[in-house]
């Protein structure tokens with residue numbers, strides 16, 4: 297498969313895209329275009345690309361590029377279980393954690409779709425027992441809090457989803473447990489999280505796919521010590537989520553264990569057991585199942601070969617246009633929804649750990665740019681922070697807005713003639729137009745050049761289904777971009793070197809003198 301992938305620089309569609317003149321967004325962005333330039337997504341969401349500098353001729357060439365690179369065909373092969381993670385020689389099966397779209401994927405005589413479903417069912421049954429009070433802490437107290445211990449993909453996605461659904465769950469009367477997340481090896485993180493917990497009533501979920509992550513194992517020990525210090529039996533307060541091949545699998549130090557496998561990458565694991573345990577405990581299985589349904593529906597739409605009807609594919613190709621034709625190095629994610637406050641942080645890992653690569657799937661250096669730098673904050677907070685640079689800085693940063701007609705909660709009032717939600721969305725619309733059209737001023741300091749591209753994902757309300765669709769949209773967008781760039785989006789070798797040097801420093805075996813010197817500056821002592 298990798299051998300047959302075309303090189304972007306040799307693509308005739310790419311060459312034709314490069315030869316097109318720059319599209320003037322100030323002229324392009326009309327009311328008719330705002331209404332027309334939309335692609336429906338799952339769960340009632342829409343992808344609007346009116347403020348992207350592309351016309352029909354660009355879309356025709358991007359369609360040609362998609363066909364030339366067989367992007368949907370590559371997705372189908374991934375769904376069928378082909379080993380698309382060539383670096384680690386692994387299948388890539390996160391789509392299967394939310395439903396079957398391709399043929400059954402068999403591994404060592406086992407149907408992996410059935411395996412993921414079975415783990416979800418075990419988790420739902422476990423959560424229901426906890427909620428009924430059939431499973432309790434070692435003092436006999438019912439569990440009312442859940443705390444996930446994990447980092448990276450074992451933290452960011454589940455945390456972002458928990459925060460995104462909290463208000464929605466309250467509205468539906470199903471916030472059954474509160475959740476906390478402990479990720480950083482900084483002892484102040486553990487201190488603060490533990491201070492918010494009633495340990496006798498807390499169930500900890502240790503999540504580590506590899507079962508070897510230093511930060512997570514260290515925090516686990518801090519938690520066990522704190523539990524024992526209160527006279528509690530730590531084993532009764534911890535469950536594990538890990539891969540079947542990890543050193544943690546089958547360990548009796550946990551009350552129960554739930555599994556994913558090596559074919560679900562950490563940053564793509566929110567819909568596996570990694571997100572299922574904490575979200576089912578917090579909100580009950582029904583909300584998590586709704587999230588899965590939204591993600592599955594969006595995965596199905598991503599099979600559509602026509603880019604004008606496939607939001608994830610179109611978003612991916614427009615991103616390639618911005619990155620490789622227009623040369624923009626960054627992209628900002630701007631949700632006008634406080635519920636999505638940690639969603640940009642999740643997307644940072646999802647996108648940058650996947651597509652921050654400089655060799656292709658054959659290990660050859662890339663002769664073109666790959667994944668952009670991603671950052672973001674919810675609006676309107678970001679407006680009062682970094683939007684100055686976005687409007688008038690020397691770099692053009694393409695923008696990904698997300699907005700909803702209604703808030704999740706019901707506490708909103710007319711203040712000076714408009715509700716808070718009205719004000720939020722008026723700000724969103726205003727920013728989109730200000731970025732695209734700018735405003736001429738004789739005073740250069742007050743001049744807005746405009747021409748800042750943006751897309752908008754919009755919906756009625758951020759429900760669990762909509763959140764699932766949103767999550768899957770970005771996962772699939774990133775996957776399609778990896779196919780265009782012919783990179784392996786599913787490994788992360790770039791995180792290894794730092795881990796090795798950290799280990800050397802802590803073990804006192806570091807040979808690099810600069811490393812030793814930094815260690816001394818930071819107060820590290822040779823191990824006793």
Ligand SMILES: O=P(O)(O)OC[C@H]1O[C@](O)(CO)[C@@H](O)[C@@H]1O
Nearest residue numbers: 448449450504505506509562791
């Ligand atoms: O779930 P684990 O194995 O503890 O890994 C946590 C995270 O660490 C990473 O490997 C990066 O260091 C991520 O890819 C992963 O999500």
